[in-house]
Amino acid sequence: MQPFAALTPAQFFQQNAFSHPESFLCGNTISTGNPANGPLAGMEQMPDYDNHEGVFFRADAESSCLFFAFIHHTNRGQAQGGTRFFSYETMQDLWSDGLRLSKAMSEKCAVAGLWWGGGKSIICPVGFSIKEATPERRKVIFANFGKFIASLHGAYVAAEDMNTTPEDMQTILSQNRFVTCIPKTAGGSGNPSPFPAEGVFKSMLATAKVLEGKSDLSGMSVSIQGLGNVGGALARYVLGSGVSRLYVTDLMQERMEQVKSWAPDVVEIVPSKEALLSQTCDIFAPCAGGKVIDDQTIEWLKCRYVIGAANNQLERPERHAAMLHAKGILYLPDFFINRMGIINCANEQYGWLEVTLQEEVVKIYEDTVHLLEESRNRNISPQEMAMIQAGEAMKNMHPIWPGRGRQLIEKAARERM
Incomplete structure (x- = not known):
């Protein structure tokens, strides 16, 4: 070093x-x-x-x-x-x-x-x-x-x-x-944080459709780590989709109590991040800091899917995506599903239209369905498939200003x- x-x-x-x-x-x-x-x-x-x-x-x-x-x-x-x-x-x-x-x-x-x-x-x-x-x-x-x-x-x-x-x-x-x-x-465009939650939720629904044959999350259990602007909004979406149990943890007690007040019989407060990672559930949603999934925490996980809004969820993306895949846990890449924040603001100099965002939310659902089907057909993880898609798209030069960024x-x- x-x-x-x-x-x-x-x-x-x-x-x-x-x-x-x-x-x-x-x-x-x-x-x-x-x-x-x-x-x-x-x-x-x-x-x-x-x-x-x-x-x-x-x-x-x-x-x-x-x-x-x-x-x-x-x-x-x-x-x-x-x-x-x-x-x-x-x-x-x-x-x-x-x-x-x-x-x-x-x-x-x-x-x-x-x-x-x-x-x-x-x-x-x-x-x-x-x-x-x-x-x-x-x-x-x-x-x-x-x-x-x-x-x-x-x-x-x-x-x-x-x-x-x-x-x-x-x-x-x-x-x-x-x-x-x-x-x-x-x-x-203001604060972008409400929009990533909806995109992540749509990815959960896409997963339920492709792998569970469901149109919602009914009967499924979800764990959410972090109840800030994005995690709190995601909790609302999840509760509205018929989950049987929602486990939550956050550094702020008042946030956890607020979410529990929305559905006292469904929401269970978990005292720590470590306890939440060890909680048996269908979906684990990291919505706090990055690098939450590493060699040690993968051993703790008792979920079937990792679908969250946090950036950089995997300490070492290639290694830990492969470890999750080998353990039979499906991981949807954070950069693929939490992109609504950048979509919300990226082109605001052309004027901001909420209808455009709703179209993009629908597209996340469709893209996630395609990602899951393609990765299954190729027998590779969604992370590998998403990296292939991203790598190909990154080769494309800007249609009007090719090379401008490097010149600057x-x-x-x-x-x-």
Whole structure:
């Protein structure tokens, strides 16, 4: 492991913010002008690098934050993906999250048929917690982040994500035009979180149709980990579909109690994530943090299907998808079924129409039916089948601006040399 990976964000920030705050990794070439960043040259050897087209960062002294933009693949268009406001313990954690999430966005946009590439950005606070970020401080953070994104000339387009809001996106908009999920009052699409829940639910229904011969979830049991905006909405859909039992867990007791109040005889609160993973059920739906399924937790699982909204559910996608398949547990790839968030906001510059979203929800159902039937016919896992589909779609160049994303990346890189 390269030395940079063991650094804390605070250590990494200190060696860059006041000397050489800008850096990038582009075409396997690192440039910072800062000898302390020499170990960064080994980052492309990390498992999740996957030939990313560009990674840019800024150590912003005024806001006391690290800004990162990860750009995975731009054949289909400029990189599009959420902006995550999150504290990391090590640079390895930050780097791994950014690489994996941006790669998943490439796959997600491809299977959704969007003419966008995959990207992700991270704002990591240094010396303060996210809860300590007052409204005034958030204004400074997201305005400065907006300037950072502007310096990429459109190679990456930001969106709402973990711990960010449409209002934060509007602050970014005050400094550059490459942002989505701005409030509806400003002509944007607003908060995308209600839509992924419906897409995931439709995938559950498609699974029930193909593999259970049912039109709903009647008589089935479901476990949901995480009852935030998406998980809570998914719980409502599931309860309305006739499940016999719904097991839930969340870090916030009030969320669990609220869901139980909707159907006291059906909902059962489970005290921990570990207990939920061991719960016998038909469908397990991860809707919280990523990497919930690994070598250990696969042994705990007593479900038949894993169908959830969380990103990066598998610690090592290829390995753990194969392990689930070997255990007889069907896993629907997260990038395939939770794509409604990006569909909601990706093309908002052309105007936002809810009717278009409803058409896309129907398409997720149809696409999931096709995915299950094709994977069964080929005797491969749905994960393998989805990766084949995504890989083929990612070869297609944008019909109007082929190669534009790479040109913008190269321009931003040249300006940092």
